[in-house]
Amino acid sequence: xxxxxxENVPTLNLKEFIRGVKKxxxxxxxxxxxxxxKRSLQVGIRPDEGDRSGTYFQMDDVPVFxxxxxxxxxxxxxxxxxxxxxxxxxxxxxxxxxxxxSADEFTELAGRDWDDGYFVRILEGQKLTLPLQACLFVxxxxxxxxxxxxxxxEPGSDAQIITGCTIHPSVSRGLHIGVTEIxxxxxxxxxxxxxxxxxxxxxxxxxxxxxxEEGATFVSNYICLSPVRSLQMFPAAHCVGEGARARFNSxxxxxxGSYVDVGAKIVLDGKxxxxxxxxxxxxxxxxxxxxxxxxxxRSEDSKGHIECRGLxxxxxxxxxxxxxxxxxxxxxxxxxxxxxxxxxxxxxEYLMARGLSEEEAxxxxxxxxxxxxxxxxxxxxxxxxxxxxxxVSRAH
Amino acid sequence: MLRIENxxxxxxxxxxxxxxTLEVPKGEVHxxxxxxxxGKSTLIKTILGFSNYKVVKGKIYFxxxxxxxxxxxxxxxxxxxxxxxxPPALRGVKLKDLLNNVLGQAKDDLGKxxxxxxxxxxxxxxxxxVDFSGGEVKRSEILQLLVQRPDFALIDxxxxxVDVENLERIxxxxxxxxxxxxxxxxTHTGHILRYLxxxxxxxxxxxxxxxxxxxxxxxxxxxxxxxxxxxxxxxIGKGEFH
Ligand SMILES: Nc1ncnc2c1ncn2[C@@H]1O[C@H](COP(=O)(O)OP(=O)(O)OP(=O)(O)O)[C@@H](O)[C@H]1O
Ligand SMILES: [Mg+2]
Numbered sequence: 249x250x251x252x253x254x255e256n257v258p259t260l261n262l263k264e265f266i267r268g269v270k271k272x273x274x275x276x277x278x279x280x281x282x283x284x285x286k287r288s289l290q291v292g293i294r295p296d297e298g299d300r301s302g303t304y305f306q307m308d309d310v311p312v313f314x315x316x317x318x319x320x321x322x323x324x325x326x327x328x329x330x331x332x333x334x335x336x337x338x339x340x341x342x343x344x345x346x347x348x349x350s351a352d353e354f355t356e357l358a359g360r361d362w363d364d365g366y367f368v369r370i371l372e373g374q375k376l377t378l379p380l381q382a383c384l385f386v387x388x389x390x391x392x393x394x395x396x397x398x399x400x401x402e403p404g405s406d407a408q409i410i411t412g413c414t415i416h417p418s419v420s421r422g423l424h425i426g427v428t429e430i431x432x433x434x435x436x437x438x439x440x441x442x443x444x445x446x447x448x449x450x451x452x453x454x455x456x457x458x459x460x461e462e463g464a465t466f467v468s469n470y471i472c473l474s475p476v477r478s479l480q481m482f483p484a485a486h487c488v489g490e491g492a493r494a495r496f497n498s499x500x501x502x503x504x505g506s507y508v509d510v511g512a513k514i515v516l517d518g519k520x521x522x523x524x525x526x527x528x529x530x531x532x533x534x535x536x537x538x539x540x541x542x543x544x545x546r547s548e549d550s551k552g553h554i555e556c557r558g559l560x561x562x563x564x565x566x567x568x569x570x571x572x573x574x575x576x577x578x579x580x581x582x583x584x585x586x587x588x589x590x591x592x593x594x595x596x597e598y599l600m601a602r603g604l605s606e607e608e609a610x611x612x613x614x615x616x617x618x619x620x621x622x623x624x625x626x627x628x629x630x631x632x633x634x635x636x637x638x639x640v641s642r643a644h
Numbered sequence: 645m646l647r648i649e650n651x652x653x654x655x656x657x658x659x660x661x662x663x664x665t666l667e668v669p670k671g672e673v674h675x676x677x678x679x680x681x682x683g684k685s686t687l688i689k690t691i692l693g694f695s696n697y698k699v700v701k702g703k704i705y706f707x708x709x710x711x712x713x714x715x716x717x718x719x720x721x722x723x724x725x726x727x728x729x730x731p732p733a734l735r736g737v738k739l740k741d742l743l744n745n746v747l748g749q750a751k752d753d754l755g756k757x758x759x760x761x762x763x764x765x766x767x768x769x770x771x772x773x774v775d776f777s778g779g780e781v782k783r784s785e786i787l788q789l790l791v792q793r794p795d796f797a798l799i800d801x802x803x804x805x806v807d808v809e810n811l812e813r814i815x816x817x818x819x820x821x822x823x824x825x826x827x828x829x830x831t832h833t834g835h836i837l838r839y840l841x842x843x844x845x846x847x848x849x850x851x852x853x854x855x856x857x858x859x860x861x862x863x864x865x866x867x868x869x870x871x872x873x874x875x876x877x878x879x880i881g882k883g884e885f886h
Binding site: 592604613615 | 692694695696715716717720721726728731732734735736737738741742745746771788792
């Protein structure tokens, strides 16, 4: 599947980045340096492993920790991708299968200079009551981190995964490439939440593809609220089975000179399959944001919807919503709605008429705009994401 | 407490209020009548200082201070409160969030007011004015007013589109609050006047006050004869209705 796209994205000079950095030694999460723990907490990773069923933690190119919490053993496998490939002969049928290694220069790079990544497999019929967490941490300035992850949700399983990608405070430049192949099998349900927190000179190119089988549900939540030099991704979900569902939610706060091109593609190939792409983007300063949505309806009774709302807080920022619907057979129903604008004066004045200052009114409306309850997430995750959005948006 | 002198207001390059003068002393509740589009809500938004409503002439004084050019929130801090006729929908902003911002000391009273207005806890969790029914909009607006406890209330059509039971709740809430209080209340049907003692009534026609007098007498006249007689009044000159 094409997981690249994005025609105006700035090209990167790969020579800017370095490989072959100092190796971290594996350690328990509690032994991680304080500033690492603090940064990872901001992307939803709990260093105390509280409220989590399992953990994977990678520093630069070294998996420093992986583990499963008591009570969850035998239900799920979490660990290094490289090791998993040695352990499971069959895993090669899941590796570079949904994404073509030669798709673009970044997938090529990830195929050539591979820095491990995580393997997660939720066993058949297992329902994990707490989320799994995976942290991909860049600790060295100018490092080019190329991870490749595989997630297999076996039939009838149910899980949430929180992936947090971030950098050490001393890192200002660098390139993170994350190739992720996700298999959601018959009747399984997977909620995949990815939280990014980079720096104004950092670049990132996630490459994600998902296969959603009969009766299975895949939900992606993507959150990026801090500056980045350039971010471009176009994850693609292929709904192959009857009644398969895929949904992409994203919340983006694009600031400074950030260039952000976040899309999502859903191919509805199963009878009665459903796809939804919902995004909220706020652009300020001189940031540029592109929101691409593509839903392809290829099967009878399939339904898809793209919804994009954008809020411009500065005259120099820009938001481009590019929804596209391809209906390739009779009986598909595809819709989209997009609305981009600035905060309505009427709304600010309404709040001022309750005594709020103009700044307070604007902040309340911005926070309301990023309200995550419309994503329909499990209550605890909803609350957790809401807290992260609140804390980051307050800090701005 | 509120004094408006020779006020002329333009909205979208159109004159909506013309040379209007009105005074509401402390302890008085005045009723504003007038046909649709005569400028009643415009007057309220101008008193609040909304940016689309340009004062091209005249002055507004509140508590003896010239507030004509004051930012909206400072007027509120001086003690003005409002119930809007058509408040905007604020997606993602919960009624509770706003109340928390407005509350201050009145926190303990919130439970009392929600009960009085028959609003439950779930309602406070809803996005402000998003898919609210007509009656819910009114009760949410009045709840915000009560929580704010302003010295002067601008109340725009609290009784429009409200069923009998809710009218009674709204009536009781406003009556308790406005007894001995000060403000301006706008009504078409006058239902709300069953619950309050209004001091004076005014009829607004085409952006100016055509006549003033006993509010209940004015209401009776309007209900019987419509606004035709007011227009005549306006032709003769500013009328005092007895
Ligand atoms: N923001 C605005 N932009 C353009 N026109 C406006 C605006 N606000 C008010 N008007 C116009 O000003 C006039 C007076 O409107 P206003 O809302 O004050 O009437 P009203 O007396 O409150 O009427 P109603 O009884 O229907 O509530 C109307 O012609 C209205 O269309
Ligand atoms: Mg009105």
